[in-house]
Amino acid sequence: MSPGNLFADFTVLVVVVLAVAAPPVSGQRSVYPSANLSTLWVKNKVLDSVPYEDGLVRAIVLRSPQTSDLSFAAGFFCTPPCQEFIFAVFIFPDTDSFPVNKMARVVWCANQASPVGENATLELTGDGDLVLREKANGRLIWSSGTSDQSVRRMEITEQGNLVLFGQRNMTVWQSFDHPTDALVPGQSLLQGKMLRANASPTNWTEGKIYITVLRDGVHGYVESTPPQLYFKHELSRNMSQRDPTRITFTNGSLSIFLQSTHPGNPDESIQFQEAKSTQYIRLESDGHLRLFEWSRGEPSWIMVSDVMKEFLHVDDCAFPTVCGEYGICTSGQCICPFQSNSSSRYFQLVDERKTNLGCAPVTPVSCQEIKNHQLLTLTDVSYFDMSQIIMNAKNRDDCKQACLKNCSCKAVAFRYGQNDSNGECRSVTEVFSLQSIQPEKVNYNSSAYLKVQITPSSDPTQKKLKTILGATLAAITTLVLVVIVAIYVRRRRKYQELDEELEFDILPGMPTRFSFEKLRECTEDFSKKLGEGGFGSVFEGKIGEESVAVKRLEGARQGKKEFLAEVETIGSIEHINLVRLIGFCAEKSNRLLVYEYMPRGSLDRWIYYRHNNAPLDWCTRCKIIMDIAKGLCYLHEECRRKIAHLDIKPQNILLDENFNAKLADFGLSKLIDRDQSKVVTVMRGTPGYLAPEWLTSQITEKVDIYSFGVVLMEIISGRKNIDLSQPEESVQLINLLREKAQNDQLLDMIDKHSNDMVSHQEEVIQMMKLAMWCLQNDSSRRPSMSMVVKVLEGAMSVENCLDYSFFNANSVISAQGNPSTYSAPPQESILSGPR
Template sequence: MHSRKRDFYASKSSGCSNLSELDISHVPRLLNPYRKAQVNSSIIWQSFDHPGDTWMPGGWLGFNKITGEYLSITCWENPENPARGPFSESLDPDGSNQYVLLYNGSQVYWSSGLWNGQYFSSVPGTAQQTVFNFTFVDNRERKYAMYTITDSSVITRFVVGSSGLGQQFLWLSNRQEWQPVFTQPLSHCDVPSLCGPFGLCDLESPSLCRCPQGFEPVLNEEWELNDWNLGCKRKTQLKCGTKSNLNREGEERDGFFMMINMRLPSNGEKLMVISAEECEMACLNNCSCSAYSFDTSCLIWTANLQNLQQLYSGDHGGGTVYLRLAAADLPSTNNSHKVKTVVIVSLVGGLLGMVIVLFGLIWLCRRWRKSQILSKVEGSLIRFSYGDLRHATKNFSEKLGGGGFGSVFKGALPDSTQVAVKKLEGSRQGEKQFQAEVLTLGAIQHINLLRLCGFCCESSQRLLVYEFMPNGSLDSVLFKKDSDIMLSWNMRYRISLGIARGLAYLHEECRECIIHCDIKPGNILLDADFKAKVADFGMAKLIGRDFSRVLTTMRGTIGYLAPEWISGLPISPKVDVYSFGMMLFEIISGQRNSMHFEEGSKYYYPSWAAQKVIEGDEKCLLDSRLGGEADLEEVRRASRVACWCIQDAEMDRPIMGQVVQSLEGVLEVDVPRIPRSLQHLMEDQISHMYDDVSSVAEQGASESSQGGYK
């Protein structure tokens, strides 16, 4: 964080008066923002009127109604150059009572939400009220906001970085480093024009920004400082071509490089053409055209490409961009090599064609039945016949598991893709209702959610086809005595973070809020790389975005049920947060969330674990099989998150988005309090609760290692 340059901005109080701990004797008199002039005891100059890139406690940001000037903070050009950069934070220029992050002083890419009298609506209230005290003033002279510190021992600052992120930092004296506690926007690639013209934002790239095929940085020196504003330039200039393979000078014409799974720039021009070939020619014959894309319609870009982003599996909104390049920059552009390749391919193709003609009909007849599988519904979902799935599963011979909703069988498609087929039992849904629910599930795509591949709906048969998870369920890996798999701490932490991301997607990013209702290790599946996949969200409850909670019948598994389930109260997504907290204790300890017997006494494990977290003895929760090999800071963070998740009152539990940020280390996790229900829970109360929901417990116990398929 370049502490030597920035520590000057750190304040240890709610205003600017208590600065005794800062050594400012070496600062010249007229440049010292904290030294008052001796003439008439008035302030000649102060840093709060010139905040640079940092908003300090006691400083103000807003609008001077007399001069018409906005007081804002602006990022550095790069971490080594304090010149003004393109990103800033200011009171909304449109006049609303909110703060915005701006690109080039005009393009808004994040807003704080309107001031509601206590805090800004889009910033979590707890982040503003626990340590910070916000004040919003609107009088005849000025409209501005100011924040102070309620704890004089806290050192904090808000900075707009050269990468466009707005971050609130706290100084951790024990580590001698700055800890970010609030970051917006959450993704670097949501910052507009971060990588400059033709720059490509790639979250998996070591340098975040990179140049696409045929391009190079405009200034390598600035890219080495993570200053990408100037973007990329072409290695070879374009040569405006014609419809022939050669342009007027006899040189090979420009071509296109295919870039798949890209976020499309927003400034495209739509053309009325009906085919990809026409779209390509329209771009090629336009000397200003830089790229085109064709899906169901044609888009071309005649200016510099801005906001290009490489997407990955689980991301939405991806498309294919064809980037225009000079012939010299296209892969394998040697013309003679192309001619030789065409001749060889033609000869070989002719010989193979004769063979194909002889055996084609026989092959087509044999493949006809299997090709019926490829009839697709609504995009990516495949509609299978019952005969297809009976053949794929060898007449349902290899059973993976089963539960209250049906049995799961292993199968293989004609292309050898392994799948898990769930045969639903007791389903009374009509065909239209079943297909509507299946299409809703099929639209849910995330790297940490089990993917639905297809379905079958014939007569009374209802089957769902899922991707196959070779490592089974988290339940079998954690608790099965004869399991030959031992999860390291790093794997457990990655699994916990993956589950949290999947639930955050269901709760906060889907069109309708989806409550899973049965989070437990048996419903978490592991792929070949031990990445977590949340399964069985087919029994979930959908809530419209206009509602915060819903009244429904109790479902789920004993030991993971939130108190509002037991009380019969309306539920919200916080029931999943509670279940996640209980399961997180199990992942940390490798012990089931139940009664334990030790040396003639018994105790309820979650209550004991929560007490250890309060006492700061989180290390004793760690699975003894790990032999103490774990990152103790991650153990502390995960244990505190689990304890916060199982609080009695749902308002005291975090949302899953905050859980993700806490596990990622973006948010600091305070010491929680022990839940009151666990603190006073007696043995007879536990037995009574188990008796009341014994039928639910029996159903949960019957789930097997693949019971998470729904």
């Protein structure tokens, strides 16, 4: 019988004492560095505790290295009033009065987003999984996910690495591979991984600040859409041709190690800052990367270096959250934006007593009232993110107009030298701290323009004038009322048609309106058909030098509601992952939409292999999946009202020449107020992509997430969701996924056309688990799209406890013959515009 089976039926309660340790005997320290399988720890008052200045420590495993002044422990941690705990690794000085109160520092934690209460359990199970559960309901909080990897024991190493060892002392899992906000000597930050700061010094949940290693160097970002760059250490040209594999906090330096592209050449390193074994480095909530060292003389931890600040040679005002959102930092002081030549007040402090918390708009900016947007001018003010350049805005006026036309733009910064007409325009989608500058000291000029919402004038004189004009018009209207009624009766149909056109005239933020004759001319009398779908056909055209895709709705009544929905929905929003609406035509019975041209057509032509195309490589598929997720995240979470697309499928995902994906066809979309938990609507969408809750007609934006999960599986498997050419048991992709998941045969689902997919099978399996999370029957268990984006970026992991009994509502819906609104699949899969 194996050791794992031998202990499988036993539960051991281990009580570890950290606060009251036995005195050292013959120079030996009392340590308990490891634990074996089938060991259970209960976090309760039986575990002796060590209070320190930020909270309480209850240790489980402990190691005191003979060659270092530091000790490491893994256990439970809390902050006052100590009602919630996290499982963490601690570093503390190893002195004669071992252990030392008030000197512990957390350097890694597992469950910062989901603290546990009293009597929570941590168990190294018989099958080798390290599992943290809430005692009250047994809910899984965190797991190492190593139940099938032959784990034999857990150990805290001399470097502070919490490791699960397998057979022959092979490392199966280690905390060093999953850093949170700190690094200890010997720990590396790998390419694609990140250090993420806590939300605040007293709030241990994840914040918006993070550092990551990319191909061209080390980058610091504040999270938004897209992320905003505030720190960058670029490699030299000859170094950037290699892959920077890691940043390592060594016994002496924080270094970038570069993998040599030529055999025989040694790796290179770039030293940032001197470090010792009694140090640790932490990314903090204000964006600073600080180096701390234990000082025996104090005794205390002291900050010995602010790495970013010293490396960039800047002051605190250059950091993104120093004055909160919209705050302007001037010599360390925070103020709200104002315009010197105006008495209007557009921003106010969030907290009058804490100016560093930032400012908020007095009137929130609304995409539905884009005609009332204007820009607040701030001279000699710069913005930290200089990465989002608007390429076609070289002068100040173009820069401002580009922002006013794009609702997702919240501000622009225009940096220029001596020539005001030749500068760089930077777009900002979420405004963090700004900084006052003195041009003569920084050798450049910069102005910032913040988008604000204005209200119509309420001048009493104008009100009086409107009253007089209203009375006059009313009198004239009374005199000619009979004539107007007679004309209306005789020409009712014509007035109805004109009325329909007026509906579109009064929409706010409308795109360009074209005449029918203009669109007939630009499409050469609609001669180049790209494809057709449920509500009309799409034709290729050209307006000036720009190629466009023109969607023509068939019939005056058939698509009127869908047409109006599409114009209203995307006419006033703009995002890099949404197909841009250029204009429209509403002329009598003719209704047309003009979109940007997407040369590679719709996604289905690239994943169904109907056009003998080469298989997409795994990197391209990942890029497409990320683009789809960011587009949906914008619709769900970043518009004034949530927008549920309701028809996510490969035919409505279009690709440009670089395989950048954009969402199209908003004809079935639904606007949802943010205070609504659910909306009731008629069934709409495409069979095969409909979530189970459509059977109740009470839906949320989570129906899009279910459809996203279906599309994700189609991209991975390279086949249709419903494919009648397959054997009967494999016709429905989701049913097949359920069977393979339950039988642990997910490898069978990978697209066999692509050798590249097979070679990345571990990453593909993780992507399938994300798809299955999105396909959960209970919509509340599905992730939000922002969570999906974080998983794709590597910032969080997929939920472990997934329900594989996916309920396929699509066959039931089809059988009911429900007369609700459906979107028929296009007959062609080469659409370069929405259906």
